[in-house]
Amino acid sequence: MSNIHFEKIALIGIGLIGSSLARVIRREGLAGSIAIATRSAETLKRAEELGLGDSYTTDNAEAVGDSDLVIVSVPVGSSGLVALEIADNLKSGAIVTDVGSTKASVIAQMQPALPTSVHFIPGHPLAGTEYSGPDAGFAELFTNRWCILTPLPETDPEALAKLAAFWEACGSRVDRMDPQHHDLVLAIVSHLPHLIAYNIVGTASDLEQVTKSEVIKYSASGFRDFTRLASSDPTMWRDVCLNNKDAILEMLGRFSEDLASLQRSIRWGDGDALFELFTRTRAVRRGIIEAGQEVDAPDFGRQAAVSRTGSN
Numbered sequence: 001m002s003n004i005h006f007e008k009i010a011l012i013g014i015g016l017i018g019s020s021l022a023r024v025i026r027r028e029g030l031a032g033s034i035a036i037a038t039r040s041a042e043t044l045k046r047a048e049e050l051g052l053g054d055s056y057t058t059d060n061a062e063a064v065g066d067s068d069l070v071i072v073s074v075p076v077g078s079s080g081l082v083a084l085e086i087a088d089n090l091k092s093g094a095i096v097t098d099v100g101s102t103k104a105s106v107i108a109q110m111q112p113a114l115p116t117s118v119h120f121i122p123g124h125p126l127a128g129t130e131y132s133g134p135d136a137g138f139a140e141l142f143t144n145r146w147c148i149l150t151p152l153p154e155t156d157p158e159a160l161a162k163l164a165a166f167w168e169a170c171g172s173r174v175d176r177m178d179p180q181h182h183d184l185v186l187a188i189v190s191h192l193p194h195l196i197a198y199n200i201v202g203t204a205s206d207l208e209q210v211t212k213s214e215v216i217k218y219s220a221s222g223f224r225d226f227t228r229l230a231s232s233d234p235t236m237w238r239d240v241c242l243n244n245k246d247a248i249l250e251m252l253g254r255f256s257e258d259l260a261s262l263q264r265s266i267r268w269g270d271g272d273a274l275f276e277l278f279t280r281t282r283a284v285r286r287g288i289i290e291a292g293q294e295v296d297a298p299d300f301g302r303q304a305a306v307s308r309t310g311s312n
């Protein structure tokens, strides 16, 4: 029985997220054909070698011609440029979506550029790793992971239902959220943890003698978990910071106040305050486990995955 959700799907950007989509679309038979577009010829060549699609181009506008679903999977700072490039070639009635980690700024960049004849429905799969590029993707990435859709007031309910069904067919659980609320929630659960990781690893790397010896030798401890997050793609995270500035600054402000309070508890030997905090935070993780959410990133045998950095 056919499981086709869209006759032609265009994937703009074929890194971790775009290539994972290509793989799951192919595995589940969700499209009649997959058109792939990406900026660099080198990445495009790799996508072709991996057999991720049915057609390949470095011209974003060419890929979206005749497509029923267009998924933009590029760093959030580039989404406005992509929208401008594809606008004139979009099929009337097509659904255009994205996967960006921030939503209000993506909407502000893309919506004015897109024609009203298409359904623009922003989205964000809460699924990823510290790796990037077309080799890093895998079909199981979205399995049991949330995908948040942030429809606009004028979004057609039928198009929204179609996109939600597509993400469910990719293995995701779908939720809807207001874009501003999305940005605030993600600032605390995703953006701040990455910034804390970048900061602590940066602090350690400033202690030069330590970096060269003990940090690497003893990194089996808590530090190692931070280095995973802190090895995430620099372009992507630069763009997240610049495009969710207000919410991130709000959460960083709260974090700094709480850190100062923790510092004070240590300075004054306030064991009760430390014990109370550590008990409360332990309950948060237990709550996550009880709610049936995965607490550790699934590995899917990707230990050997190659991290592609630089221009892809």
Ligand SMILES: NC(=O)C1=CN([C@@H]2O[C@H](COP(=O)(O)OP(=O)(O)OC[C@H]3O[C@@H](n4cnc5c(N)ncnc54)[C@H](O)[C@@H]3O)[C@@H](O)[C@H]2O)C=CC1
Pocket (backbone or CB within 6 Å): 012, 013, 014, 015, 016, 017, 018, 037, 038, 039, 040, 043, 060, 073, 074, 075, 076, 078, 081, 082, 099, 100, 101, 102, 124, 125, 126, 127, 128, 129, 130, 131, 132, 133, 134, 233, 236, 240, 311, 312
């Ligand atoms: N990496 C992660 O864990 C997650 C990332 N996201 C979001 O997904 C989006 C893509 O991230 P990744 O796939 O991880 O990045 P990536 O670096 O692996 O891939 C990005 C792709 O976009 C292409 N690209 C860049 N500018 C372009 C342009 N102007 N036109 C066409 N292609 C262009 C690059 O060549 C590359 O193929 C980002 O917006 C990110 O915020 C969302 C969920 C998780």
Ligand SMILES: O=C(O)C(=O)Cc1ccc(O)cc1
Pocket (backbone or CB within 6 Å): 100, 101, 125, 126, 127, 128, 129, 130, 190, 297
């Ligand atoms: O690798 C991890 O732990 C992540 O948190 C991946 C991730 C990065 C960015 C997103 O917008 C969503 C998920």
